[in-house]
Amino acid sequence: MMERYDVTVVGGGIAGTTLAAILGGAGLKVALIERLAPSALEAPGYDGRTTAITFGSRRVLEGAGLWAPLAGHACPIADIRVADSASPLFLHFDSREVGDDPLGSIVENKLIRRALHARIAELDSVTQIAPATVSALESAGAVAQVTLADGRVVSSDLVVGADGRDSFIRQAAGIETVGWTYKQQAIVTIMGHERPHGNVAVENFLPAGPFASLPMIDTADGVHRSSIVWTETLENAPLYLKLTGDAFDAELQRRTGDWMGRVWEIGPRFSYPLQLRHAKRYVAPRVALIADAAHVIHPIAGQGLNLGMRDIALLAELLIGRRRAGLDLGDPMLLARYERERRVDNIAFSATTDILDRLFSNDIAPIRLARRAGLGAVNRVPPLRRFFMRRAMGAAGALSRLGRGEAI
16 A cells, blocks of 8 residues: 655654654645654653753744743753863853843753644644654655555655664665764763752863753752753763762762752663764755754754754755645755755764864863863853854854744
């Protein structure tokens, strides 16, 4: 049995479902294929992480009709403090310097997924096919076809690979990647603390890697919370992951300091290896890649999903405009434009995060002195500080219409 759509999105994670919601909201007929059931994706044990949604990504979610159900669960970031271990020199980003909006917001991934699934359920133009596994891709003809493990065939003008860093669609399309694995592992958890965080995010660069404390909204019973992204060496990460109770809390306290008073782990705790991976091409005949299927970066600046949101915003704008003109959504010129406009931005961020990790994740004295002086220097130059803030907010550079807060 063959089913026909305008666009097939493979991968029902946050990126893929956001794209499906935007396209479906504009009337395109979309198939959204995911190997896990929606209930499994929403389960707390599946993904206990949080996401830093930049100002620019919030605009994209607003355009998709997704921000309103999330706004009450999002903790605004009013300030970001970037420090180098115990150095008195630091970089301070204050959102009031660039306007009335916060620099970003921290939202739990499970809540983002819940809002996405609720939005998809409202759209008759989006068909969610889950759980289902794609076993084959054929995209060389007048239409693209994906074959599911149960024998069903889904055809469309375009297939979008949103199926993560190990993307089946990318591999089936013959697209190679370049990159490497860092000798680091991320430990992710949620931390309770005695004093309120004041909507301040802290990124403290330690010799093993950055330790980030990201503000979250309080629990219903008033417990102050922050999301922790702790980068540790591959050698030591397993040792810390084995710690429980007071021993783990002591390590959190040692890295956090005392500005929030006593701290303790609320959990759940996750860990994953870190890598940089970049697709040599973002497109193939009737295929486009977005988010982690196209690029995976170090979490040092919390920009991974936000880069994916910029992919989504541009691709959605191009596809919706093309459909309104009654033209083929898999047109090579459209795909070439998407790749050309997104590639430079993604490579720039990939390189920046890689350089920052290499520069700060060491304790070599001359480098340590130079980077601390650099942080202090940037902090003393307001125009330069505001430039970095706008870039971190996703409010600078070439932006799509959604990224500028405009309707498509």
